[in-house]
Amino acid sequence: MRPDIVLITGATAGIGQAVARTAIAAGSRVIAVGRRQERLDALKEELGDRLWPMTLDVRDLARIRPAFEELPSKFQAIDCLVNSAGLALGLDKFWLSDDQHWQQMIDTNITALLHVTRAVLPGMLARGRGHVLQLGSVAGTYPYGGGSAYGGSKAFVSKFSDHLRVDLGGTPVRVTSIEPGAVETEFSVVRFGGDQARADKVYEGFQPLTAQNIADSIWFCACQPAHVNINHLEIMPVSQTANGFAFHRK
Ligand SMILES: NC(=O)c1ccc[n+]([C@@H]2O[C@H](COP(=O)([O-])OP(=O)(O)OC[C@H]3O[C@@H](n4cnc5c(N)ncnc54)[C@H](OP(=O)(O)O)[C@@H]3O)[C@@H](O)[C@H]2O)c1
Numbered sequence: 001m002r003p004d005i006v007l008i009t010g011a012t013a014g015i016g017q018a019v020a021r022t023a024i025a026a027g028s029r030v031i032a033v034g035r036r037q038e039r040l041d042a043l044k045e046e047l048g049d050r051l052w053p054m055t056l057d058v059r060d061l062a063r064i065r066p067a068f069e070e071l072p073s074k075f076q077a078i079d080c081l082v083n084s085a086g087l088a089l090g091l092d093k094f095w096l097s098d099d100q101h102w103q104q105m106i107d108t109n110i111t112a113l114l115h116v117t118r119a120v121l122p123g124m125l126a127r128g129r130g131h132v133l134q135l136g137s138v139a140g141t142y143p144y145g146g147g148s149a150y151g152g153s154k155a156f157v158s159k160f161s162d163h164l165r166v167d168l169g170g171t172p173v174r175v176t177s178i179e180p181g182a183v184e185t186e187f188s189v190v191r192f193g194g195d196q197a198r199a200d201k202v203y204e205g206f207q208p209l210t211a212q213n214i215a216d217s218i219w220f221c222a223c224q225p226a227h228v229n230i231n232h233l234e235i236m237p238v239s240q241t242a243n244g245f246a247f248h249r250k
Contacts, residue, residue: 001226003080003131007031007068009058009116010085012039014185015135018215019082024050026219031075033058033085058085058112059104065119077127080222081120083113084135086153088191091146102149109153114160121173129226130173133218134161138181138234142242154179158232165231174229176221181236184208206239 006023010016012034020030024047032040033054040053052075056067068078086109089101117132124130139147140154161177168175188199214235221230 001223002026003028003222005029005031005075005078006080006082006222007033007078007116007120008082008084009033009112010083010135011043012036014084014187015180015183015211015214015218016082016084017043018211019084019218020047020051022212022215022219023080024048026223028080029075031071031078058116059107061112061115064112064115068119076123078120078123079127079129079131081117081124081130081132082135082218082222083116083133083157085112086135088139088147088150088187089193091191093146094148097146097149105149105153109150110156113157117164124173125171128172131176131222132161132164132173133176133178133221136161136177136179136232138179138236138242140179141234144243162231165229172226176230177232178214178218178221179232179234180209180214181234181240182208183211183214185211207237208240209235209237 006028008016008019008030011020011032020032020043023030029050031052031054032043033056034040035055035057037055040055044051044053052071054067056063058064087105089105090097113134134157136157137154139151140158143151158177158179161175165175184203188202189196192198217233217235221233224230
């Protein structure tokens, strides 16, 4: 069942932007959220009037509900939310990491995601139709060095999705946690503070996933018949595997 109106946070780049293109191509309307207005303007130029650009920093919690209430009537009945706005910052051991980095990850990946979800759910319940898709990560399941705050935030997304599904039991609203491995987007450039060369090294010598690979998976989940809920979807490139335990021997 194709969603009619899809709200996507983080639609100015990467996975969220690929979902926006996929949803518009399928005939849905899209509310595209991000901070970079010029990117949203370009997306509207490219995708046309079925896209509504919403310039919003999702950490501006007081703005979230008013921004949704101000939507034009033909974009009000959101039946699909894709919470893709998120980031990793830095790759240092936790005690060496910048506290502003992990605070921003928590504010974006956890707190803002909760507030956006909270703002959208009452309308979905009232209309008896809705699907919340959250961008988790394999980092929420498998630990790696330097990923403690990021991985912790993504474990939250996965567990929050499980608990939310329980609260929504008996309603038609669905919840899916999408958990990708390495996807080549602006993710690593952001993580390394704009250092493109260091970001490129992350994907050197293997074929990472593309944003479109993940968008296709998200759209597959979103278009299932109304009685089907894909709870979790973990997706990695064939060349990526979980690394197991380390033994620090004498
Ligand atoms: N790439 C990967 O390998 C990977 C793997 C697993 C999970 N993920 C998750 O997938 C999601 C999307 O990542 P991506 O790979 O598409 O990264 P990306 O290319 O860097 O895109 C991130 C998006 O989030 C938006 N964003 C960040 N902070 C925001 C804020 N405060 N308010 C509004 N929008 C904000 C950015 O828009 P603006 O800068 O314009 O605001 C951008 O559109 C993230 O949650 C990420 O953790 C990524």
